Amino acid sequence: MVVCVRAVVRVLVLQAAWALGGGQVRYSVPEEAKGGTVVGRLAQDLGLEAGEAEARRLRLVAQGRRASVEVSGASGALVVSSRLDREELCGKSAPCALRLEVLLERPLRVFHVEVEVTDINDNAPLFPAALVNLSLPENSPPGSRFPLEGASDADIGANAQLSYTLSPSEHFALDVKSKGENKHSVALVLVKSLDRESMPEHRLVLTAIDGGRPSLTGTVELLVSVLDANDNAPQFNQSNYKVRLPESAPPGTVFLHLKATDKDEGINQELSYGFSEAVPDKLKDLFIIDRVSGEMRTAGQLDFEDVQSYDLEVEARDKGVPPLSGHCSVELEVLDVNDNAPEVWVTSLSVPVPEDASVGTVVALLSVSDRDSGANGRVRCAVWPPAPFGLVATFAGSYSLVLREALDRERVSEYEVEVRAEDGGAPPLRASRGLRVPVSDVNDNAPAFAQAVYTVLARENNAAGAELARLWARDPDEAGNGRVSYSVAEGGAGAGAGSGSGWRPASSYVSVDAESGRLWALRPLDYEELQVLQFEVRAVDAGEPPLCGNATVQLFVVDENDNAPALLPPASASASAPGSLWAWAAWGAPAGQVVAKIRAVDADSGYNAWLRYELWEPRGKGPFRVGLYSGEVSTARALEEADGPRQRLLIVVRDHGEPSRSATATLSVSLVEGAEAAPSNYSEITLYLIIALCAISFVFLFTIIGLTVIKCYRYSLYGDSCCTGFCGVRERCPAELYKQANNNIDARLPQGLKYLFYPVLHFMFS
The missing domain is CATH 2.60.40.60 (Cadherins)
Incomplete structure (x- = not known):
């Protein structure tokens, strides 16, 4: 009973307070306040005790749009629930207030709450445009x-x-x-x-x-x-100009003078003439307007058949800012003249033409026309040169280019044919059309070498794979018909005496590159084994069927100094070891007495086999000397007992090659009493001297006769075939003959005499 009384008293007090306050609660909150911000203690301001707001369900009544504030159920406070934007809520209106209804149940009561949203400076001034x-x-x-x-x-x-x-x-x-x-x-x-x-x-x-x-x-x-102040536009003296001009007018022909005036003064009165923007660029290339004088002239050639009239929009623009302009139109009528030459087209062209094509073959189809009419449009045609092609008329304006004669691609590989057309105008106009008619190849030519016989010189001891020569065969055909491949066909040589084998094929010595014709050695060549190698080289084209040609190659091996002199044992002296010789000489023997002879041979030929002998030890004023080319060891002075019982001589034998090669002989000479020296030595020496004297006389006579014959009948005996076909180079022939003579001397003369011929041969063939 007491509780009920208290509740009634509180209601009465609340009603009295509400009536005294005008029945409305007012709050204020700034815009942009964060969510959860307390706007006011609504339950307390309504006179509710703690916990009573929740028990009696204190809440806001929804009105239209969602409110930005709400009642906290636990505390009964009015808090911000979402973003408050004063400009969005009220725009420019002031003040900006939110009017809310608050409902309280048991007993049911309605209260009015007003929340004023105050402005903050959150908007910058804004202009309509940047x-x-x-x-x-x-x-x-x-x-x-x-x-x-x-x-x-x-x-x-x-x-x-x-x-x-x-x-x-x-x-x-x-x-x-x-x-x-x-x-x-x-x-x-x-x-x-x-x-x-x-x-x-x-x-x-x-x-x-x-x-x-x-x-x-x-x-x-x-x-x-x-x-700029510019208020008057230019004005032409005519709004429309009409002009007539023949199409034959040359470029640069003046056909109109434009004239416009402007009422302004100064720079605003200065005018420039030109085409309007609407005029196509191709017309601006055909006509020119002088920007200062207004003179109009042609820049290109007019053609009545293309365009019969032109409409040109022209403007005069002053130099004011902004510039003002006036406009007019120019109508140009083009007058026709006979200015069109005949036209020739190639409608079909069958090229290349095989060189074995038959007479009457159609090469091309032509079409001829003239854009003029009447006599100016009637066309006559001809072909130049008149052979080997001709024209045949098929129907009006059409012709066939046909073959009138047989073709030969190797003689003429391509024809430049000109078809000429002439109309019936006065004077007549002409036109022509050039045709390039290539002739295709057939395989009707065999490869041919530049020489029937090739002479090649190769130094012995050449490296394997070294290039010896380049052969070339010409085939006037083209493409595969003229593509030549090379091969060694046949030939060879007998091996030298020292090789121990017989005939060998050329393919074991040389090879030829199939594409380039490069002749190269398969292995090093040895002059002592092989002097001349003769073989055939074949050139075959790639045509169908293939054709071939041959050439003979004569390969001469040039001697190199690759052999050192070899010592031979003397006829009477004894040798205990290779290179060690013994001889005897008597004390008191006079100067010039031969005590021994050094014999040596060289497997090379020519200068490479020409030997000379030098006394290497002892040097100076020794009792002995050696003949430079004879190899004879003789006393240089009378022998004395002071020379000792034995003399050791070191003799070097050198050839004339570059570089020279040498061999060394050691001769031990024992000095004995005169009775102990072997008399056979002196008899043998005497015999040698007699033989040498006879040989020298014979050689001198042979030299005089041979020199006379060779100098007088040199080219008649050997002919150009020797100097060109045999050797390939005219100046090289004497050297080859010299080499051949050396070989003959080596084979037929004694070792001691053949060296006398080398200086003579050198003089004869130099």
Whole structure:
């Protein structure tokens, strides 16, 4: 009973308080407050005790859109539930209030709550555009005003109170006037005369500042373009010009003078003439207008058959800013003349023509026409040169180019044919069409070498794979028919006496590259084994069927100094070891007495086998000496007992090769009493001297006779075949004959005499 009384008392007190307060609760909250911000202690302000707000279900009544505040069930406080944007809720209206209904159950009561959303400076001033273009006449007087659109601010009150500033400028100032609460008129004022020639445009920045704390700003860029005062457009003296011009008029023909006037003065009165933008570029290439005088002339050749008339739009533009222009049209009529030559087309061309094509073969189909009419359009045709092709008319305007004679590609591989056409005009016009008619090849020519016989010189001991010569066979055919491959066909040589084998094929010595014709050695050549190698080289083309040609190759091996002299045992002296010889000499023997003879041979030939003998030890004034070319060891002075019982002589035998090769002989001479010396030595020496004297006389006589015959009948005996076909090079023939003579001497003369012939042969064949 007591509890009920207390509740009734509280209700009465609450009703009394509500009546005294006008029946409404008011709160204030700033916009953009965060969610959960307490707006007011609603349950406490309504006189509810703790926990009573939840028990009696204190809540907001939903109205239309979702409210941005809500009642906290536990505490009964009014809190922010979502973002509050004053500008979105109320725009520019002030104050901005949210009117809410609060429902309290048991007993049921309704309360009115008003929440005022206060403004904060969260919006900067905003201009309608970021860039404003202004065009001001150059002759605008100082003090001229140019209105500008001001900025707007979504805030209210002091946050929306705007002020304006202008970037520094000596020509412009800013005039701002108030038009009421937060309203202004903004104008740009000209304070100094403009000069477009010195400054054609001005860039200014207009800034708006609001009254918030802190203040926010907004800017706009002002682009002021200065315009020249030009108010009269040029006028032509005729709006339409009509001109007639023959199509034969040469480029540069003047056909019209344009004339336009402008009422302005100065630069605004100066005019330039030209085509309008609507005129195609191809017409601008065909006609030219002098920009100063207005003279119109042709730049290209007119053609009535292509275009019969031209409509040209022309303008005269003054030099004002902005420029003004006047327009007129020019109608040009083209008059026809006989200016079209016949035209020749190749409708079909069958090339290349095989060189074995039969007479009457159709090579090409031609079409001839003339764009003129009447006699000017009648065409006559001919072909040049008249052979080996001709023209055959098939029907009106059509011809066939046919073969009239047999072809030979090796004589003429390609023909330049000209088809000539002439119309019936006066004077007649002519045209021609060139045709390139290649002749295709057939395999009707065999490869042919430049020489029937090739003479090749190869030094012995050449490296395997060394190139010896290059052979070339010409085949006038083309492609595969003229592609030549080379091979060694047949031939060979008998091996030397020292080889121990018989005849060998040429393919074991040399090979020829199938594509290049390069002749190369398969192995080193040895002059002592092989002097001459003769074989056949075959050249075969790749035609169907293949054709071939042959050439003979004579390979001469040139001797190299690759053999050192070899010592032979003397006839009477004894040798205990190779290179060690013994001889006896008597004390008191006079100077010049031969005590021994050194014998040596060289497997080479010519200079390489020409030997000379040198006494190497002892040097100086020894008792013995050796013959330079004879190898005879003789006393250089009378022998004395002081010379000792034995003399050891070191003799070097050298050939004349480059570089020279040598052998060494050791001769031990024992000095004995005269009776002990072998008498057979002196008899043998005497015999040698007699033989040598006879041989020298014979050689001298043979030399005189041989020199006379060779010098007088040299080329008649051996002929050009020797000097060109045998050796290949005319100046090399004497050397080959010299070599052959050396070989004959080596084979037929004694070893001691043949060296006497070398200087003679050298003189004969030099």
